[in-house]
Amino acid sequence: MENRKLNPKYDVIIIGAGPVGIYTSIRLAKEGLGVLVIEEDLEIGKPRFCTGLISKEAFDKFSLPKEAIENEFYSAWVFSPLGSKVCLNSKKIKVYVTDRTRFDFGLYNRALDAGVKFLLNCFCRGIVLNNDYVQADIIFEGEPRTVRSEVVILSTGIKYHLHRNLGFAPPANFLDCSQIQLSGKAGEDIEIFLGNSVAPHSFAWLVPLKKEKLRIGISTRKDSPLFLKSFLNYLESKGYIGAEKADVIRRPIPLEPIKKTYNHRVLVVGDAAGQVKPTTGGGVYFGLLCADLAVQTVMKSFKEKDFSEKSLRHYEINWKKTIEFDLTMSIYLRKLLANFNDGQIEELVKFLSQKAVQQLIEKHADFNHHGRFIKELIKFPPFWKSFYQILATK
Numbered sequence: 001m002e003n004r005k006l007n008p009k010y011d012v013i014i015i016g017a018g019p020v021g022i023y024t025s026i027r028l029a030k031e032g033l034g035v036l037v038i039e040e041d042l043e044i045g046k047p048r049f050c051t052g053l054i055s056k057e058a059f060d061k062f063s064l065p066k067e068a069i070e071n072e073f074y075s076a077w078v079f080s081p082l083g084s085k086v087c088l089n090s091k092k093i094k095v096y097v098t099d100r101t102r103f104d105f106g107l108y109n110r111a112l113d114a115g116v117k118f119l120l121n122c123f124c125r126g127i128v129l130n131n132d133y134v135q136a137d138i139i140f141e142g143e144p145r146t147v148r149s150e151v152v153i154l155s156t157g158i159k160y161h162l163h164r165n166l167g168f169a170p171p172a173n174f175l176d177c178s179q180i181q182l183s184g185k186a187g188e189d190i191e192i193f194l195g196n197s198v199a200p201h202s203f204a205w206l207v208p209l210k211k212e213k214l215r216i217g218i219s220t221r222k223d224s225p226l227f228l229k230s231f232l233n234y235l236e237s238k239g240y241i242g243a244e245k246a247d248v249i250r251r252p253i254p255l256e257p258i259k260k261t262y263n264h265r266v267l268v269v270g271d272a273a274g275q276v277k278p279t280t281g282g283g284v285y286f287g288l289l290c291a292d293l294a295v296q297t298v299m300k301s302f303k304e305k306d307f308s309e310k311s312l313r314h315y316e317i318n319w320k321k322t323i324e325f326d327l328t329m330s331i332y333l334r335k336l337l338a339n340f341n342d343g344q345i346e347e348l349v350k351f352l353s354q355k356a357v358q359q360l361i362e363k364h365a366d367f368n369h370h371g372r373f374i375k376e377l378i379k380f381p382p383f384w385k386s387f388y389q390i391l392a393t394k
């Protein structure tokens, strides 16, 4: 149960109880720090906006809550708007679809067990950086209050008003996403639909859950609800779904990291830092990976009693070392694919169907680190010939 008594000062205050904030809190509490998490929503993990695709590799690496797993996949089908399709699979890659409410709640229970203090239904409206402490100005039980700590971690997801308050710029680029969950029946694999009239600049997806439920979503540059509506009409015409109505959840995904993720006594992690795979928009894996690096830096700063900008900058050096290559390669790839016409998409899907490319995927594809695969693809001799042919396609 939530205990309403607050300490005068915590070691670390974390703003935002999404998966990244909660995971960070568990790690810090297990290291022996006093951690307060502030969350503006009343309930953890609600509303469920995310598709919840997370690799088995991530589950193993971060010991994630398995009770949230709803289904598992080894393959994804990609459909071109002009009729071709390709199955992407690799025996090494296993992906789970999770119920993000249960996922976040599973992490929350672990954080409570580790001694983390949560304030739910509590909005942080400002952060004041002082020489000797950080102060969070919060609204709790309708009253303005302040809480203090040595360090603050911003894991506020796609809400960026505290960034402005602290001089951090928000991400420069976003995708507009809409998602719905309906009864229906499709194949056994994840399905991805490309095409300029389907999901311009991005893609639509269909993920089968158990018990004949489907999670259906779309990402575009703008107007995602309109594109979702016509995608649902298409799925209905194919007999995948009926005429059932359900709530559509719309939400942006940041596509590029923010310019600076540290300051005196502050670190920024997860979607708040734009640590998201630019190819798919998945953010849980990179967020957790960077959370581990944030914990490393924070623990060092406590050991050395040095919370200066200079000390905390090691977090950014480390996360860039870990994911900047993937981010850069994936941003280039996304920019290139976003401008493909339907003919080029058709040729790309045919290229991916070639036996040699399928073997390359089997050998080098990685669900989380796309940069490595893109590098192998560029080194692959037949790539450039096909690439120029694709670029020339009208």
Ligand SMILES: Cc1cc2nc3c(=O)[nH]c(=O)nc-3n(C[C@H](O)[C@H](O)[C@H](O)COP(=O)(O)OP(=O)(O)OC[C@H]3O[C@@H](n4cnc5c(N)ncnc54)[C@H](O)[C@@H]3O)c2cc1C
Pocket: 015, 016, 017, 018, 019, 020, 021, 038, 039, 040, 041, 049, 050, 051, 052, 053, 054, 122, 123, 124, 125, 155, 156, 157, 158, 159, 162, 177, 178, 179, 217, 251, 252, 253, 269, 270, 271, 272, 276, 281, 282, 283, 284, 285, 287
């Ligand atoms: C349609 C869609 C599908 C997606 N599918 C996938 C997927 O399949 N796989 C994947 O890996 N990723 C996916 N993502 C991305 C994924 O959901 C995010 O990367 C992930 O939720 C980021 O976690 P986070 O903890 O950084 O932020 P969030 O989960 O956004 O949590 C941030 C929390 O901070 C709180 N908060 C913000 N500001 C304040 C404040 N001032 N005071 C108090 N609390 C505050 C918010 O209420 C929120 O609870 C998807 C996203 C969308 C939109």
